[in-house]
Amino acid sequence: MAQLSQQELDEIYAFALDIGKRAGKLLLDGVDKRIGGVDGSGELAFTEKDNAVDIVTKTDEDVETFIRSAIQERYPSHKFLGEESYSKGQSRHYLIDEKPTWCVDPLDGTVNYTHLFPMFCVSIGFIVNHRPVIGIINAPFMNQLFSSCAGRGAWLNERRQLPLIRNPSIPPMPANAPSKCIFSCEWGKDRRDTPDGNLHRKVESFVNMAAEIGGRGGKGGMVHGVRSLGSATLDLAYTAMGSLDIWWEAGCWEWDVAAGIAILQEAGGLVTTANPPEDPANAPIEEARLGSRLYLAIRPAGPSETETGRQTQERVVREVWRRVRALDYSRPGA
């Protein structure tokens, strides 16, 4: 089993931060190439006839190549898994083992990037013994760099520790959660209009979380707000920040979530499975399995007068499970 000292981890963290910053710059360069420089007056690197999707694909591949090359040069013994390399291969089998592994999405929020909606980012996770221990998420259009290293805390722009509200104490989850919570969810790509298919199960779950207390046959959660950003990675980053209280999603791959889970867990958040167990009120709450494609994340929480922080989080997990439907996302070979 691989063991890394804190000093080794710190060195890898510094390296990861550096490539995360440079990769974010490459994503912004890709924006500039499409709009003609910083003030829109420069020369376009692409002609009008270039398809926006092709341009985005090229940036995506270039950023992955940059990150992969940098890692292979510095840490030749480490494994590398990138979203782009997966997509081109025939298989989406789960490939992570106990060895030190980099799990990278060069461009998360691809649809957002295509449309130049700011919620896109590069996501770099470093995993040892199946556990994401370093996470870098750089959303350069919003000047937001999220990072964490096991034992070193989770940070926004290397300056503000996550969650943001922590002084004098991190607030517990609300007593009557999911009420007073911001609930983040995504519509995803599976839009088949199949009776009881994923789309309809998701929407039923969203409405249960949103509807007034007493509505939906007692399932109404009256959340404070429902948000959909189009980036699983940033959903996790904002949950670590404490800005989103609950994130519930299925269908994402390990490169979408590896860095986000590292940051969320280092900040004190909880991540478990999206699909409710048979007995939501009493089932054990296990850590989400990377590669499971089913995630429910709860923000960092401190103690209330009667509960530990973890107890307030687990209470919310059960309240969400009570309101959501199981989703059907398997993976080839799994």
Add this chain to the structure above:
Amino acid sequence: MAQLSQQELDEIYAFALDIGKRAGKLLLDGVDKRIGGVDGSGELAFTEKDNAVDIVTKTDEDVETFIRSAIQERYPSHKFLGEESYSKGQSRHYLIDEKPTWCVDPLDGTVNYTHLFPMFCVSIGFIVNHRPVIGIINAPFMNQLFSSCAGRGAWLNERRQLPLIRNPSIPPMPANAPSKCIFSCEWGKDRRDTPDGNLHRKVESFVNMAAEIGGRGGKGGMVHGVRSLGSATLDLAYTAMGSLDIWWEAGCWEWDVAAGIAILQEAGGLVTTANPPEDPANAPIEEARLGSRLYLAIRPAGPSETETGRQTQERVVREVWRRVRALDYSRPGA
């Protein structure tokens, strides 16, 4: 009828930009007071016992007072309507007439601000003859300042003209829209679980826009993405930017949209009513009436090979109307 020269408008625009920047700084100061200074280590201006909602209310009121005072000092003859002043009064009647009027939301995205989710902003609109002619939207946590003045274009951070993709030409709306479009919508505050109430009509509309082509009895729109940000003002700003293609929402007030409409229209976007007319395919597409609480916005669009930009936008308006339900938002006294 009030008439202002371009020079007068330019002066008002410079003034509005200045107070928009200063108001954005006040919103960030409010964040710092809650998390203890820029690095989280400073002294908290509020104690643990202060309710987050009360703190937000105080910031909201302070920012409105700042903006109102600045305007009254510089332009004592102008009318001023602020979200906070409305809320405290008994009436929500529509108060805008042909006189030069400032319509201000000191803090749009209040729920986001309470949770420190970055999608909050100050919104300052200046209206003459019922038409928003100057708009300032400052989202300081993301370093995004949107602005426009009639005749001077719409801008991001005073540097990048909107829409962002405009060189060598602004793209038309997609041929098969709403497919390939990002659709932005909000769940809002009306969560009553009433059969055929606003919540269920909204959700039915969202699902129609999202579902696969051929689904939903032919209404499936298969949009590229569905987004919910929790700020009507920023929805409009991002539509002006070209990042969101379609925004459909009801229930917002004039202070939520005045600045956003100014910016969207100056950028070349279209804004009309959310509620589909009896004959969506042929009804005239009229400009949204400020105060109507019903809005459908389409991003700026250039010509295709067979259509003008406006024609591509109007085609999308009709495609949206075909898929959405009419919503019930009246106003007291209207």
